Amino acid sequence: xxxxxxxxxxxxxxxxxxxxxxxxxxxxxxxxxxxxxxxxxxxxxxxxxxxxxxxxxxxxxxxxxxxxxxxxxxxxxxxxxxxxxxxxxxxxxxxxxxxxxxxxxxxxxxxxxxxxxxxxxxxxxxxxxxxxxxxxxxxxxxxxxxxxxxxxxxxxxxxxxxxxxxxxxxxxxxxxxxxxxxxxxxxxxxxxxxxxxxxxxxxxxxxxxxxxxxxxxxxxxxxxxxxxxxxxxxxxxxxxxxxxxxxxxxxxxxxxxxxxxxxxxxxxxxxxxxxxxxxxxxxxxxxxxxxxxxxxxxxxxxxxxxxxxxxx
Numbered sequence: 001x002x003x004x005x006x007x008x009x010x011x012x013x014x015x016x017x018x019x020x021x022x023x024x025x026x027x028x029x030x031x032x033x034x035x036x037x038x039x040x041x042x043x044x045x046x047x048x049x050x051x052x053x054x055x056x057x058x059x060x061x062x063x064x065x066x067x068x069x070x071x072x073x074x075x076x077x078x079x080x081x082x083x084x085x086x087x088x089x090x091x092x093x094x095x096x097x098x099x100x101x102x103x104x105x106x107x108x109x110x111x112x113x114x115x116x117x118x119x120x121x122x123x124x125x126x127x128x129x130x131x132x133x134x135x136x137x138x139x140x141x142x143x144x145x146x147x148x149x150x151x152x153x154x155x156x157x158x159x160x161x162x163x164x165x166x167x168x169x170x171x172x173x174x175x176x177x178x179x180x181x182x183x184x185x186x187x188x189x190x191x192x193x194x195x196x197x198x199x200x201x202x203x204x205x206x207x208x209x210x211x212x213x214x215x216x217x218x219x220x221x222x223x224x225x226x227x228x229x230x231x232x233x234x235x236x237x238x239x240x241x242x243x244x245x246x247x248x249x250x251x252x253x254x255x256x257x258x259x260x261x262x263x264x265x266x267x268x269x270x271x272x273x274x275x276x277x278x279x280x281x282x283x284x285x286x287x288x289x290x291x292x293x294x295x296x297x298x299x300x301x302x303x304x305x306x307x308x309x310x311x312x
Contacts, residue, residue, distance in 0.1 A: 005040065006064040008071075010057040012087040022055065022086045029079050033059055036073070038066025109169045114156040116191035125157065125188045132181045136161070139175070141168025156191075205272060205279070215279040223275060226299055227267035231259050233307045 014022045030042045040060040061067040070076055083091060117125045136142055143162035150156060163169035172178060205220045235255050243251040277284045278292030 006061050006067045008059045008061075008067055010059065010091055011054045012083065012091050013054045013089065015086055015088055018086040022083070025079070025083050025086060026055070026057070029083075030057070032075050032079060033070065036066075036070040038062040039070070109163050109166050111161045111169065111173075111194060113159040113161065113192065113194045115159065115189055116156050118188060118190045121188040125185070128181070128185050128188060129157075129159070132178070135177055135181065136172055139163075139168070139172045141165055142172070156193075205268075219275075219279055222296055223268065223271040223279075224263070226296065226303070227263050227271050228259060229300075230303055230307060231262050231267070233310055235259065237310050 012022070033039050033042050038061045040062060041058075042060075043058040045056040059067075061070070080091065115125075141164040143164055161169075163172065205215060205223075232255075235258065239255060239258070240251065243254060246254075272279065275292055275296065277288050278296075281289040
């Protein structure tokens with residue numbers, strides 16, 4: 001995100017008995033925000049009593065002018081009027097400092113956990129989840145979390161946990177206090193799956209073993225383009241003619257499956273190896289890091305030149 005990104009924090013304490021109506025309003029409000037010019041994202045955190053009594057939303061816009069234009073619009077005013085009876089004292093809105101936003105975006109680490117609970121243990125698990133949330137909030141770098149019970153036909157409880165850095169997250173995950181809590185939950189839990197998200201391309205690009213941080217997103221995207229472009233061109237020339245008899249959806253699926261497979265295994269590891277100093281410039285010679293973007297552009301030029309007449 002650029003330096004002009006502006007963020008609005010919204011908090012509301014929902015009146016007892018108005019939870020369903022507020023949830024429906026929140027969906028309408030989020031839809032309105034994302035449909036407006038300059039909107040980048042909306043994050044919503046439901047109340048998590050007893051520690052967090054308010055519903056919290058974080059809205060990001062490309063600029064302060066885009067944010068102001070949305071706030072002054074008729075649709076936003078209508079939505080604010082609609083929610084007034086549902087929230088105690090109305091909504092609290094506050095612009096968030098840019099430095100804090102940039103730090104959160106660039107260095108935040110999120111872990112998503114899905115937990116299958118043994119039948120009849122739901123109430124005990126909810127009480128346990130409340131206690132572990134209180135405990136993890138005391139550890140350095142804790143940003144926020146919430147626990148969501150199964151929705152619709154789902155069977156797992158979803159927990160989203162955020163820390164400001166990979167190191168602080170590891171400090172919590174490897175702590176004796178957490179180990180004791182996990183041991184305590186063994187009688188409640190039937191299955192568990194966790195996925196850490198600290199890069200926009202999880203599984204393709206690792207974090208820096210020295211700093212625990214992922215590379216800049218635009219660098220990763222540049223390598224994805226470098227590896228994916230020739231694969232797609234070769235598929236168009238040599239694979240697609242053999243799949244013309246198939247349904248377009250099936251043809252596209254087969255092509256995408258091969259592209260992802262080739263990019264994930266042989267190509268991206270090679271690109272990461274070749275551009276490792278550029279992705280992770282810590283303690284690297286400055287001249288080497290500065291030369292890498294030129295090398296990447298030259299690689300683009302070579303690919304385009306080699307494949308220029310491929311489809312003619």
